[in-house]
Amino acid sequence: MSQEQAGTVPASTAPHDAGHPNQFAxxxxxxFAPFFWTQFLGAGNDNLFKFAFTVMVTYQLQLAWLPPSLAGLVIAALFILPFLLFSATAGQATDKYDKTRVIRFVKNLEIAIMAFAAYGFWVASVPVLLACVFLMGLHSTIFGPVKFAYLPQHLSERELTGGNGMVEMGTFVAILxxxxxxGLLVAVPQVGHHYVALACLALALLGRATAQAVPPxxxxxxxxVINWNPVTETWRNLKLAHENIVVFRSLLGISWMWFFGAVFLSLFPAFAKDVLHGNEQVASLLLVVFSVGIGVGSLLCEVLSKRHVEIGLVPLGAIGMSVFAVDLYFASRGLPPAAGxxxxxxxxxxxxWRxxxxxALLSLFAGLYSVPMYALIQLRSQPSHRARIIAANNILNALFMIASSLIVGVxxxxxxxxxxxxxAIGLLNAVVAFYIFLLVPEYLLRFVAWVASxxxxxxxxRGDEHIPATGPAILACNHVSFVDAVLLMAASPRPICFIMDxxxxxxxxxxxxxxxxxxxxxxxxKEDPRAYEAAFERAAQVLREGDLLAIFPxxxxxxxxxxxExxxxxxxxxxxxxxxxxxAPVVPMALTNLWGSFFSRVEQGGAMVRPFRRGMxxxxxxxxxxxxxPAEVQPALLRTRVADLLRD
Structure with missing residues (x-):
């Protein structure tokens, strides 16, 4: 497998170890920093504009053709529509051109849109502002593929989870x-619309200033050659993603997360009013709690993954999402009627409090669920097609969010x-997650390895930097217990194929x-010559495909x-x-201190007979x-190397 096929970038572009202690560095x-603040300001401006406009048409203007009950739906639909129409084109442009040039183009476009929106706020023109909603949706559509294709070009595998966590956290904080x-600015008497106009334009200018510092x-x-037909291009991108089944299923998994989240976000106002008996402040409080939970979960990913792309967190996130969605039903059921x-x-x-x-916990686990999936897509998509695959993901996300609204309505x-x-959504999430993990067992296997380790x-x-990030390699390790393979899975950011007795x-x-x-x-x-030969042929195929092969010599x-011996x-x-x-280089490995544990054999008795033989x-x-x-390897020499590692 080539470097491009593996979905990584040269060391000169994304250093293997930047030497910083955590994602905040x-x-x-x-x-990273100019890109982070550029996307942060863009997300903040999007939501300042949309929320101020929604409040304006809901509370301050009386329009027969746009009643308040439909205003939020119309604004959301206009914003999502460009994702369906232009994501395929945006993905192609991101792959074809320097991503920094695309970022600066988007920020120039934002300034023009916000100047138009400022006029709309100044004269209270709803048609002008509706047009700006569509244009800001176009702005976000173009920026979407850049947002996730930029990171793997500048961050190493060890930094990718932390970088994605920072971006996800920043996005939700900016939304909040x-x-x-x-809401605060538009509510200022007489001059609120003017303040919103100036704030939107100021944020657009500030975003363009930070974009200037983004490196090439x-x-x-x-x-x-750009295909301008969004339907055929989207289909082609999905076919590209489907070539790597883990990437394709991850696209569906992320889209499901947006479906799941959209249910809660769309129902917060009615939930606050009709179930919790609260006013608009309570609805805003729920949004704050949800956003903080997503942010915290996103940041926790790097800590829990030990700075690797750890997709074992995805099942953990799915479990938490279902558990706390179901518990939310029990916590909110039967609350006594009360004044607002x-x-x-x-x-x-x-x-x-419950x-x-x-x-908070539901959204925290949603952060644990989504960040590793995004990082996996970035890592394993071909760089030449990465932005187009992410664009196809954005289209799927939009379709799933629309489906979410329709299903909730039904x-x-x-x-x-x-x-x-x-x-119902919590139980459905458990079914969907279980189905995805059966289709892509790697998620479940990594979860088991993560729990065990x-x-x-x-x-x-120690020394995990010696595990090759790309290309074929043979991992040769001592064999101490029945869970040796599980621990090796936990140690490697890449899938491993094992030869086992x-x-x-x-x-x-x-x-x-x-x-x-x-x-x-x-x-x-001597026991089964056919199985013996088949094992070596399958091992050769693993290496031909550029993957990791592990053997216990x-x-x-x-x-x-x-x-x-x-x-x-x-x-x-x-x-x-x-x-x-x-x-295929051979990587010597040594598992230490496993002898005498529950899963190892002992001289007096077999394995797995005394659970707390050595405590927990x-x-x-x-x-x-x-x-x-390969030329250096001989069984005796390799054994000496593993013995040296055992002594270390």
Whole structure:
């Protein structure tokens, strides 16, 4: 697999390790900070403008042709429409041209739109402002592919989760601040419309100033001929994404998250009024809690993933989304009728704390769900097509959000209460998530590995920078326990295909897990020569496809805790790879301190017979050594390298 096929970028563009302690340090670096503030100001301006306009037509103007009950729906529909019409074209432009040039073009366009909007606010012209809503939707449509295609071009794999978390957090904070500012400014007597006009124009100018500092981001496909037909181009982009099934299912997973979130966001005003008996302040408070939860969840991704793209967080996020959506139904059911609360009165009632906690945790887990998915798409999409795939994702998101509105409307028409809608969506989320994880087992496998490495053991990795970020490689590790493969999964940001003793597949649960991981069973040549040869052919195919292959050269789990002799099977793998013209380095690895744990054998008794044999949260480790070229590898030499790593 080439560097482009793997979805990564050269080290000169995205350094492997920038040496900073966490994602906040990116705000001090030019490759990230100007871009972050540019998108932050754009999102804030979008929402300041839309919310001020919505308040104006809902409360301040009386229009027979645009009643207040329809104003929010019309504004939202006009804003989403450009995503359906122009996302495919925007994705092509982002791939064809320097992304920094596209960013600056978008910010110039924003200034022009906001100048037009300023006139609309100044003279209170609703048709002008409706046109500006559509144009700001176009502005966001063009910026959308840039937003996610820019990051993998400037951040390494270790920084991608943190960078995405910062962008997601910044976006929701900007949405929140924009809506609060828009509502406050437009409500100022006599001059509120003027203040909104000036604020929108000022934010557009400030965004253009920050865009000037964004570093160059060279084109990934300069010879691309743009297809102006959005229907055929969108279909072509979806077919491109479908070539990598994990990417394609991730697009659907992200779109489902937007469906899920749109249900709650669209029902907040009615939920606050009819169920919680609160006024507009309570509706705003719910939005604040939801936005803060998303932001916190997005930032937690880097901490929980240990600065890798950890898609094992996705099932965790899905579980949390369902649990707290269902609990929100129980928390809000049967609240006694009351006079309209303001925010202070609402918070003062202890029975409302559970509602706020459910919303905060529901949105926090939504952040854990979405950020790794976005990072995975960025990492595994071909750079030459990355922006177009993200554009197709934006179209899917818009379609799912429209479907969300229609389905919620049908459920309410059928007589369901708002808490019952939350219950139905929470249960449906569990079904959809389970279906996605069955279609793409990698999510579930990574979740199991993540849990094992953080809650069963305290897992420390040293030298993980030696695991190649791209291309084929053979990982050679000592074999200490029945969960060695699970721990290696947790250590690698890339999927690993394992060659494993066929007998391990007979073990309940673990056997199912390894079959799900498409591990390669191998039997002794004398016992089953056909299975023996098939295992080596499958191993050769893994390397030809540019993926990681893991082998335990001892041939079985140690029975005394000592490193056994390495067998010659690894040499056969290397010879087949070289015959296919594949250069696959061998990475020596050593799992430490696993002997004597629950999943290892012991001299007095077998494995998995005494759950608390060594207590809980045992400290175990993985030491990764410098890769060896195929010509350097001999079983005895490789065993010496692994033994040295064990001593380290």
């Amino acid at each position: 990116l705000l001090r670096q030019r490759r 601040l924009g809506q609060v500012a828009g 981001s060279p084109s990934t496909d300069p010879h691309l 609360f303001d925010a202070a009165d609402f918070v003062a009632q202890a029975r409302h 509602v706020m906690a459910d919303l 459920l309410l028409k059928l007589g369901l209460s708002i808490p019952q809608v939350f219950l 953080r809650f069963v053991y305290r897992f420390r990795i 066929h007998r391990i597949f007979r073990i309940p649960v673990l056997g199912w897990l390894f079959r799900l991981a498409k591990a390669i069973p191998i039997a002794p040549q 001892e041939g079985g789990i140690t029975r005394d805790g000592q490193l056994q 390495f067998r010659g099977g690894i040499m056969k793998i290397i010879e087949r790879a070289q015959a296919d013209g594949v250069h 949260f045992n400290r175990v480790g993985l030491n990764v050594g410098r890769p060896l070229g």
